[in-house]
Amino acid sequence: MSEKKFEPVIVGFFCNWCTSAAADLAGTSRLHYPPNIRPIRVMCSSTVDPVYMIRALQEGADATILGGCHPGDCHYITGNYKARRRIAIVKTVLRSLGFDEDRVLLEWISGSEGPKFARVMNEYTEYIRNKGPSDFKYLDSLGGEEIE
Amino acid sequence: MSENDMLKKFMKDAFEKGLIEAVMAPAATKDSYTYALITKKEDVDKLTPIAPVMQWNGADMLRRITRLKKSERKLLAILRPCESRTYKELVKFNQINPENIIVLSYDCPGTIHARTFKYEPTTAEELLGEIKKGGKSNKIREACKVCEYPTPIPNVGDIGLGLVNTDEPVFFALSEKGRKFLADMGIQEGTRDADAWVEEHRKRREEWYEKERIRGGRKGLEDFLSSCLNCHNCKNMCPICFCKECFFEDRTVFDYESSKFFNWADDKDGIRLPTDKALFHIGRLIHMGTSCIGCGLCQQACPMDIPLYRLFGIVGNELQKVFNYKPGVNDDIPPVMDFREDELHEFEGLFGGEE
Numbered sequence: 001m002s003e004k005k006f007e008p009v010i011v012g013f014f015c016n017w018c019t020s021a022a023a024d025l026a027g028t029s030r031l032h033y034p035p036n037i038r039p040i041r042v043m044c045s046s047t048v049d050p051v052y053m054i055r056a057l058q059e060g061a062d063a064t065i066l067g068g069c070h071p072g073d074c075h076y077i078t079g080n081y082k083a084r085r086r087i088a089i090v091k092t093v094l095r096s097l098g099f100d101e102d103r104v105l106l107e108w109i110s111g112s113e114g115p116k117f118a119r120v121m122n123e124y125t126e127y128i129r130n131k132g133p134s135d136f137k138y139l140d141s142l143g144g145e146e147i148e
Numbered sequence: 149m150s151e152n153d154m155l156k157k158f159m160k161d162a163f164e165k166g167l168i169e170a171v172m173a174p175a176a177t178k179d180s181y182t183y184a185l186i187t188k189k190e191d192v193d194k195l196t197p198i199a200p201v202m203q204w205n206g207a208d209m210l211r212r213i214t215r216l217k218k219s220e221r222k223l224l225a226i227l228r229p230c231e232s233r234t235y236k237e238l239v240k241f242n243q244i245n246p247e248n249i250i251v252l253s254y255d256c257p258g259t260i261h262a263r264t265f266k267y268e269p270t271t272a273e274e275l276l277g278e279i280k281k282g283g284k285s286n287k288i289r290e291a292c293k294v295c296e297y298p299t300p301i302p303n304v305g306d307i308g309l310g311l312v313n314t315d316e317p318v319f320f321a322l323s324e325k326g327r328k329f330l331a332d333m334g335i336q337e338g339t340r341d342a343d344a345w346v347e348e349h350r351k352r353r354e355e356w357y358e359k360e361r362i363r364g365g366r367k368g369l370e371d372f373l374s375s376c377l378n379c380h381n382c383k384n385m386c387p388i389c390f391c392k393e394c395f396f397e398d399r400t401v402f403d404y405e406s407s408k409f410f411n412w413a414d415d416k417d418g419i420r421l422p423t424d425k426a427l428f429h430i431g432r433l434i435h436m437g438t439s440c441i442g443c444g445l446c447q448q449a450c451p452m453d454i455p456l457y458r459l460f461g462i463v464g465n466e467l468q469k470v471f472n473y474k475p476g477v478n479d480d481i482p483p484v485m486d487f488r489e490d491e492l493h494e495f496e497g498l499f500g501g502e503e
Contacts, residue, residue, distance in 0.1 A: 093466075098364050141417065
């Protein structure tokens with residue numbers, strides 16, 4: 001099973017006004033970030049219903065990232081505060097059911113923080129690579145390893 | 149005079165004094181109890197204000213009545229404590245217009261599972277007999293046994309009726325509106341001591357949290373939901389799930405091309421059909437968990453007898469702790485409608501709020 005090194009799939013929901021711009025900046029600055037990230041541009045971090053993040057995990061992603069503007073910098077004034085509440089809800093639900101809450105990440109990355117974007121993506125990919133495949137995707141399937 | 153007769157007399161007096169023009173309360177049917185709306189004094193005798201079964205959440209019925217416009221007539225609604233907390237919560241969500249509505253709530257003896265009642269009927273008097281002595285019937289639903297607020301709470305609803313530890317029921321006001329109503333009725337407010345009784349419930353609840361919580365991640369949840377039919381009954385009965393269009397009923401989201409199914413079956417070494425069963429329950433937790441009142445109707449509605457209240461009640465409690473929010477007991481804004489600028493930093497970033 002472990003002949004090939006495990007490469008995680010990470011779905012990123014990135015705010016149009018900041019984190020997506022930071023991704024562009026990282027690209028134009030020739031900063032390397034791993035190809036494991038599958039970015040999805042959304043108009044605001046608060047447009048992402050956490051169910052979509054759960055759904056990404058269910059459909060085979062090993063982790064998800066929600067990238068928004070720093071608190072106070074939201075293009076729509078208060079979107080990121082609402083996103084933070086939603087992430088708090090989804091992380092609490094995952095934790096209390098006994099799932100790994102670290103597979104959902106919330107990061108504030110502004111449009112000028114290209115280097116931070118590259119660093120966070122590298123660190124998170126490495127972190128998930130060390131953790132191994134997510135077992136959430138096997139929910140309601142016949143596969144996966146029996147745990148405990 | 150039984151409690152039910154007393155409440156009926158109360159309604160008739162209120163009709164006569166012109167304080168109310170309609171009443172919403174339970175009424176018996178062949179096998180169960182339904183909610184009924186009456187507008188005439190003569191119809192009061194058709195009601196059973198304290199019923200041994202809660203087939204629907206009364207606040208949900210009030211939502212239906214005031215969905216388009218405020219209540220046209222002065223309406224007295226008899227609600228259990230859990231229903232009056234739901235009422236309060238739905239008012240916050242702008243689903244009920246409280247204008248012209250007077251809510252009367254009482255020390256709740258609990259209710260029997262509607263299906264059990266169908267085959268082994270019992271009476272409210274039997275349940276009430278237990279609580280008059282400060283006890284609790286063991287026939288009642290799981291959610292009722294571990295109820296956190298079995299008595300009317302101040303500012304939730306308008307009038308309270310005390311039944312615990314007392315032979316003579318006592319009325320007391322819960323709001324200014326209720327105080328005025330009781331004064332107009334010429335009823336003296338009374339007191340009764342229910343603290344020890346409530347405390348017992350809360351102790352049971354704490355033990356229940358520990359004992360029944362769903363553990364073990366994927367395996368635990370899969371086993372818990374293993375007999376789920378995906379009928380969405382729990383959602384349909386949930387008073388907090390009031391959305392006109394539910395995300396989980398959206399065919400554009402949950403219809404897939406066949407290739408998707410085959411790819412999943414490839415990747416996951418076989419999938420269970422129908423898909424998205426666990427996702428539905430987790431998604432519902434995310435959407436309504438912060439406002440879960442604890443009426444336990446999800447569990448009663450489950451045709452496969454999955455103890456769903458253990459999922460929604462216990463995880464809901466964890467969620468409510470995060471936001472320090474108690475649904476329906478005070479005027480706090482529901483977490484999903486509100487935010488603070490400086491909060492929840494432990495959920496940011498990878499290792500909790502650095503940078």
